[in-house]
Amino acid sequence: MAGEKAGEKDVSDADFATRRAKARERLNALDPHMTPGGVEADPKRRDWFEAVYALSEGDPAKVPWANLAPHPLLAQWLEQQGSLQGRRALDVGCGLGDNAAALAQAGARVTGFDLVAGAVEWARSRFPESGIAFCAADLFDLPPEWSGAFDLVHECYTLQALPEALLPRAARALAGLVAPGGRLLVIARARDEGQEIVGPPWPLTRKQIEAVAVDGLTLTTLDDLPTPQGARHWRAVFEKA
Numbered sequence: 001m002a003g004e005k006a007g008e009k010d011v012s013d014a015d016f017a018t019r020r021a022k023a024r025e026r027l028n029a030l031d032p033h034m035t036p037g038g039v040e041a042d043p044k045r046r047d048w049f050e051a052v053y054a055l056s057e058g059d060p061a062k063v064p065w066a067n068l069a070p071h072p073l074l075a076q077w078l079e080q081q082g083s084l085q086g087r088r089a090l091d092v093g094c095g096l097g098d099n100a101a102a103l104a105q106a107g108a109r110v111t112g113f114d115l116v117a118g119a120v121e122w123a124r125s126r127f128p129e130s131g132i133a134f135c136a137a138d139l140f141d142l143p144p145e146w147s148g149a150f151d152l153v154h155e156c157y158t159l160q161a162l163p164e165a166l167l168p169r170a171a172r173a174l175a176g177l178v179a180p181g182g183r184l185l186v187i188a189r190a191r192d193e194g195q196e197i198v199g200p201p202w203p204l205t206r207k208q209i210e211a212v213a214v215d216g217l218t219l220t221t222l223d224d225l226p227t228p229q230g231a232r233h234w235r236a237v238f239e240k241a
Helices: 014-030 046-056 072-081 098-105 117-126 164-177 206-210
Strands: 088-092 109-114 133-136 150-156 178-189 217-226 232-240
Touching: 014 046, 046 117, 072 098, 072 178, 072 232, 088 098, 098 109, 098 150, 109 117, 117 133, 150 164, 164 178, 206 217, 206 232
Parallel strands: 088 109, 088 150, 109 133, 150 178
Antiparallel strands: 178 232, 217 232
16 A cells, blocks of 8 residues: 655655755744734634645645654554454544555555645545545534544544644544544643643643543543654543443
8 A cells, every 4th residue: 555656755865854844944934823813813723734735836845744654653553453454444634644544554444534625635646546535624514424433533643733722622523533432542742731832733731631531532541652753742542432
């Protein structure tokens, strides 16, 4: 299930890193949440996410979260779980599709959605024979047929990209997707309570992660882990009775 297209380079390539750094500087300058009043101007950050993909010109280096591989903490978790054969899985904020592809590789029947249609089209072009149902959708206005429809819901980096005021609403939206007996897997950057941060993104505190356990979800596992790059992350698993 190869996802690399012609012209894509390994993220360790020096030129890739240079392009990413330049793009990040430009995108930060465009992000209204970097300036006073930004939350009111673009509360869901839709305009900024649209701008990321519009300005990328097809270069994944210019999409800050596009690493052309599954998140290492997801890959590790999937290896520990074994086969997901026949399970219905949803990848929230699928971006260029690598996490969704990892779920499909593990045997799941996968739907991946993103707020930005351009991201969805890009993911489809990278994984044309994966069987993944990529589509555009809004976490806060989801298709009604998705309610309680998934055995596994995977969320990586979406919560940390949202203003704090939206986190309770986002938690309820995620909980509503999980089928009875299903699980929600959340991966996010971590920080201590009271730790000064300059965002976005906004790494989550333990209290914020624990607050995702709403509407029938119970937190069953919370790992405080580093990634290979050394950044501290939460990996949390919630179950619905």
